[in-house]
Amino acid sequence: MNTLTLLYVYTTMKVAIVGAGLAGLVSIKSCKEEGLEATCFELTPYIGGLWAARRGDAGVSAVYDHLITNFNKEMMSFSDYPMPAHYPTYLPKKMFHDYVMSYCERFDLEKDIKLQHKVTNIQQSEDYSESGCWDVTVTRLFPVGGETVEETMRFDAVMICVGAYAYPHMPEIPGLQKFKGRVLHSQDYTNSSEFDARERVLVVGNSHSGCDIATDLCHRLSKREKVMDQVSNHMIAQISDSLTEEERTAAHFIAHSTKQVLGVEKPPVYMSSRSGVDILKRNYGKPVGLSVSFATDDLRLCFPSLFQRLLRWQVGSGFDFKKYGLNSPITKPGRSPFAINDDFYDYLTKGMVKAVPEVLEVSDNSVTLSGGEELEVDGLIMATGYDIHLPMVCPEVINVDSLKLYKHIWPVNSQRGTLAVIGLFKVAGSSPMILELQARCAVQVFKGGFKLPSCDVMESTTKAYRPNAGDHVKVQFISYVRDLAKCVGCLPTFGAYWTQPLKWFRVYFGSAFPYIFRLVGPGSCEESWDRLVTARSRIHASPEEIRIAEARRKKRNDNIFVGLILTATAALYITLWGFSLYFTWKSLKFGWSCIRSLFDSLKTLYASFSK
Template identity: 35%
Template sequence: MVRRVLVIGAGASGLVCIKTCLDEGLEPVCFESSDDIGGLWRFESESERTSIYRSLVTNTSKEMMCFSDFPMPADYPNYLHNAQLLQYYRLYADHFGLRRHIRFQIKVTHARPRPDFSQSGQWDVITVDREGLEEKHIFDGVLVCSGHYTQPICPLGEFPGHEQFTGRCLHSWEYKDADDFRGKRVVVVGIGSSGGDLAAEISRSAAKTFLSTRKGAWVVGRMSSGGLPLDMIAISRFTNTLKNLLPKRLINWASERVLNQKYDHRLYGLMPRKRILDGGVLINDDLPGRILQGGLVMKTNLCGFTASGLVFEDGTVEEDIDAVVFCTGYRAVFPFLPLSLSDGPGGELSLYKRVFPPSLEPPTLAIMGLFRTKGPIMPIVEMQVRWALKVFTSSCHLAIKERMLCVIDSERRIFMGR
């Protein structure tokens, strides 16, 4: 019988996992490798761990992203600065007494099924503290909440001539603020959420900023009709019903027409390859304005380096570049888990409904928050952990392994086809 549950990480996902375990009458033990809660959302100017940059503001509103049983304070703005969101996590943890279940500066180095796993479902876990002291534990279930922003992907080696480039190259996980780029010529590579934010922010300090993209993006502001937050309008039963009833081509045409009437994406160098319903949406209030003012110049895909510059796909070259910031994403890695679970393409985890490895029987390990969504993540993680604990305690059951593998393969083909 599942009783003692390990929670790895005390970020947003870890906190709600602890809370839900307590609601279900289970005994949660959370190991957090740093000295405080908050995970990715705890800004640190000097740190070797991944954390956000100083100016980061949420892309989802407080009304949509809060936990179901703990509304955000009324005096909070609709979109939160990272310091306010961290304060919300502190309020949440204190209100429900979660801190006493967290052990700080403890890193999980090993989590393996016990020899009798097929009968007990238990896990052997090894941790190490800041002094290097190892400790062994046994848990009935494991909830992995360490996130997918763990290993930066920096494709520098893929570009010819990078060895001779004399400027600075860094990944966005190293970026804290624009002070280091004041008066310089900077290229930002990638137009995801970080790429858009960093390019706009750096362009206010740098002498010239370029944003290189291979796929473009549909740029949408945080404010929607009537001055309401975008997600409150875009994510609703009504809009979901319309998407199911109306032809996809019609929705794409109408949505893209509205955005292009505000600023022509092709004229601004932002025109994406994907239709709007197929992804490629960037929530950013500043990017088009910075392009319009000339502080930011759009460039095509990066192709290579010279000694002091960069070569782009359209044949143009920008010389005298001081720094290149790669906003090229992260790879989710879980070195403490068995390698046998990383059986997907490129060694990724294959997960049923983005939660359960189908090869584990009984299913007493679940991965939290390892997905991308068009809306807020926190409410979805809350639903994930409720489901996971029901499976842990046999209150509900998963499909047979063959069916789970079929679903995983189908979802992967749909994703790759986008």
């Protein structure tokens, strides 16, 4: 018994995971799936990363209240845990966090997470060249007034899952320190209630967060309107039980109309942009993400010009950017930066949002734009992205000033491949899908299922990035996903479906939902095909519609099966009947020939007797 126990302890790899956001959770799941022992250390007292973080937490980023996912719920799902049917097509912040927590509960991940544990140092063990092990120093944080405890533990492998959204990047604009108004980063923005309706606000940056914050600020209220809003809501709540639905609706309408009459005229929200941007809506005829497939990726690689034209034709807005002061995209169509926002065009054309050129200088209460115009503002919001810092790892292992990660996961000087970085990228696509495949790929390397090339090969084939100098680590979504899936061994190929061409047609030409990467290889499951087939119907449909559709599909499959049996039976019957007719005809011909022979014999005999 003792021998078996010692053997188990010796052969089970211990993996340290830094961070319990999306990257950390899928890393724990991937380790458990392959039989590895995972221990996750999370700095904050909660699980979920930036989806759960609260404003003011040091070293972590929190998303603003009104954030909505840019991609539909099926593209944002984990490959082995689809979102509930009653979820909307695009999820608000709280609903997506609830889904993440249900994923954590479904696979029992919480027991492997140590909250309020800060990883302060990760260094190679003394016998690293032989074992590939790491010494991880962890500081256990206690509530205010308690003492901290530091501990160093040895692990066979380490997965760093802190992400790329922890340290806000503040641009170096001359005179910014002299500005007397409010200056905050998009990381610190919660909602429009932080600003008064009379305040003139300038948003610097035209990315996803810049457009979202600019449109949200259009709903800011004055102090008088906030008081009116609180009083009216309180009064209606007090008498709501005695009101009918029509009376309650009328009361809200009267309160809203009164608030508009007593409100103040709002100045526009200014948005400064340095480069061009394409702004897309979430539904341009169909939900964002449904056009992403293996076929479109091959089209992009083989015929890039044709692909760009088709992309522009499909998602192009036909919007005149220059007419409203927003720089038109400076790169080729489809290759320019883009943001997804449903309301931006409307607010821009109504004058509620005004685009202005790049900010060159800041003074006490105004900014100077690149065209020489001076604009008076009361607040600045910097939607200027994030810097990348990995303070727990020494620069000799990972140098963030010249970042070189093989396949955006492994440091190129990693001799043993036992240190993996998950989530250090930016992509115009589904982040959960990439995070999950990165984690599965790293675990395959830990186990020996996928072997890394030599350090020299990794060094020569990997591009160096300077993320803190504006050189972002961007990946081409579907190409990168296919590359990772090939390393994991879960990429469906034509060879696996050559006997089922219709299935391969759906895999290759259909939308690249995450369930595709559970059809074959490690971690495959039988339910994946049904999830892939019904994914499109679940995007807009209600639970009852999904139930009816699945019942119809099952009935249709049953009918097809019965039809095939009847067709085969009929074919067999017709074949047998044909053979029987053939032999019957042969028998009739033989019988008729016999009768004719007998008749001829009798005729001959009769003639001989007549003579």
